[in-house]
Amino acid sequence: MARSLNKLSEVGVRSAKKTGRHSDGGGLYLNVSASGGKSWVFMWTPPGGKRREMGLGPYPTVTLAKARAMAANYRVDVAEGRDPIAERDQTPEPLFGDAADQYIETIKSEWSNAKHAEQWSHTFKVRCAAIRNVRVSAVGTDHILKVLRQPVTSKYKGEVKSGEFWLIMPETAGRVRNRIERVLDHCRTKGWRTGENPARWKGHLAHLLPKPASLIRGHQPAMPYEDVPVFMAELRDQNGLTARAAEFTILNMSRSNEVLGAEWPEFDLDSKFWTIPKERMKMGKEHTVPLSDRAVEIIRELKGEGTNHRFVFPGQPRSSDGEERPLSNMAMLMLIRRMGYEVTMHGFRSSARDWAGDETPFAREIVEHALAHKVGDDSENAYRRLTALKKRRVLMQAWADYCCSTRPSNVLPIKGGAAS
Template identity: 40%
Template sequence: MPKKAREMSAAEVRRLTDPGLYAVGGVAGLQLQVAKTGARSWVMRVKIGDRRRDIGLGGFPDVPLADARAKARVVREKIAAGIDPVEERRVARLALLAQTQRITFDEATEKFLTLKRHEFKNIKHAAQWENTLATYASPVIGAKRVDEIALADIEELLTRGNLWLTKTETAKRVRGRVEKVLDWATAGGHRTGDNPARWRGNLDARLPNPGKVAKKSHHSALPIDDMPRFMSHLATMEGSGARCLEFAILTAARSSEAKGATWSEIDLDARLWTIPADRMKARKEHRVPLSRAAVALLKALPRHEGTNLVFPSARNKMLSENTLTAVIKRMDGTMPEGQGYRDPNTGGIVTAHGFRSTFRDWAGERTAYPGDICEMALAHVIKNKAEAAYRRGDLLEKRRRLMKDWALFCAEGATQGSVTPIRAQEG
């Protein structure tokens, strides 16, 4: 036990200004520490077990003498009760730090999207993430701390308004996006434990298999025999959108790939369009052989200053999402009753994406080209992993003959490749 010091008055303590340690009395071990800078603070010197500890009790005069003695007595009482005040403070600081690291799901989403935005394919993709999470996740778990979100919360947001059964594809995307946000939060120390949005071994035991409940919707596609009529009509339409649609059809490309086409991707002499991996759905470079019709279309196009886009909008920007659809609707609207461009199966006006289905139907039903060539023309991923591992080339020259025959069919209705798909003569 430290020697009991004389109990100083408040006035005496105020006069202590020389550097050093001064026992002020009243409680054994209580001292005023005066630094060389003139700063003064309270120190409680005690022995806890076999260890000597100096415990800070605050600065003087912010903590007056009477308050310092009161704090010192509390320290003595805790030690007598077997409590280590230093360890107690450390635990409290860690708890406070953990509290500051806890963030809500909405806050986690904002931070996640800010960090990951450069990984999205385009601005539209990023907007889809923000919109789906704001629409479906935020109302249920947005204000909840990420470390409090449980399986029941995820189940509620996925089944709210019968979402899982009526909008299954959307619900699947929401689940996957919530899972990624929570994974980010876990990696950042904001939460611990299993991810409640995980499907396998978790939600799959609580929700119906999406493959069993999702209603497959197909893009409305033009019947094969209507292609020459449609292409003849399309050739009369003016504007960048019409030419982009025509190019997309001739190349069997996705509308997004055609709209984003740049002159630097196209080699007119080699009759080749090379789409970089970052613009492809499968994130793999895709080479598209250009038929004579596709090359003629490109050569007839004007080059616009200020943009490298092949099919720019009036403002030299990429064409909007609905531009190609608008072209088809205008065409359909000019046709007599019963002669428009409709899908007999869906009853709807055909879509730009639907022409890829028309191309595949034509190749499969009217030609003898092997299926793998047709699938590669559509830039579809090989589902068989073993086959994909051994496939090195992209069958470019064989696909060149296929695209020539497709262009001829679109123009004349003649299927050149139905008997001998591999010919020496190039088109």
């Protein structure tokens, strides 16, 4: 019988207080010390040998998602007869450039398009040229700042700008920082580095670098897209209408008011389309959303409950006049807070856009149309809305598949009734 995996949740890990080891399955354990400190341990038993264990690093420096990825790699080592500790200890420390190239080889099977490998290779050969020959154990904050503050020139629509990479090309610089962070995390897993990751943004570089305008979310805190699958798995564990409204909003890259005001006639579930009238759109233009399989499933299940309410996601009627009204937009925010996250629903639109830009080959205008942003003039937009619909369907399904890539075993069904 196969061993159960992914037993723990991010919320459970954060709140764990009981001293001892908590199994996530597949040999991965969260160890809680008597002082309350938390760390990850991987345990295995070689054929004919005694049980062995190795530390993977402290939580939350090593997140649940990262610990699972590390454990998955070590399970492969064990299955192929290798000793993970011996492999780590016997591998000589490489230069940063070599480690980056090795990491690309490790993860390139995850990409469906060769363009990703080219983008990552360009990052480490061109953007990180200044630190390629530095030993990975010696890479520090000064090296990261040297990369992010290197002088660059950018030309857009005939306008030439020169200055620091971080300020002139913020989105590209942000991706470069994220990739450096991932490589250095990989190096720590290999035993080539110890201590904090100098490329980490939160609590580190955030205090050393200004926030470029395109990176500022204003009052809409966004979740890093790498954490979205774990969050979505926890969200699907939540019972009630509010959780389904939040899930549907994220899957469709929608604004909260677009979802909460949705009415049944707007949906064509056979063709898998949701058409939002212009009166409810920020840009004042009708917007058609190609629905993913999971989004259709949510609407079908809600419709199957036989509700006669005007709204798909109804709230409580006003006591004074009994008028129907949709679920409150604060309901979804409060649900996220109860789950232990300090993000907003609108911030997930930024998460989706960052995911599409970093991890997929979809053209920028396809992503912007999915977000119902204006791209070009009115005639150009009308043409693109018609021609890009099929591409947007592929995008929306890819985003839904990514969101659903972490799946717990104890999923609860949708239940009707008052909004939770």
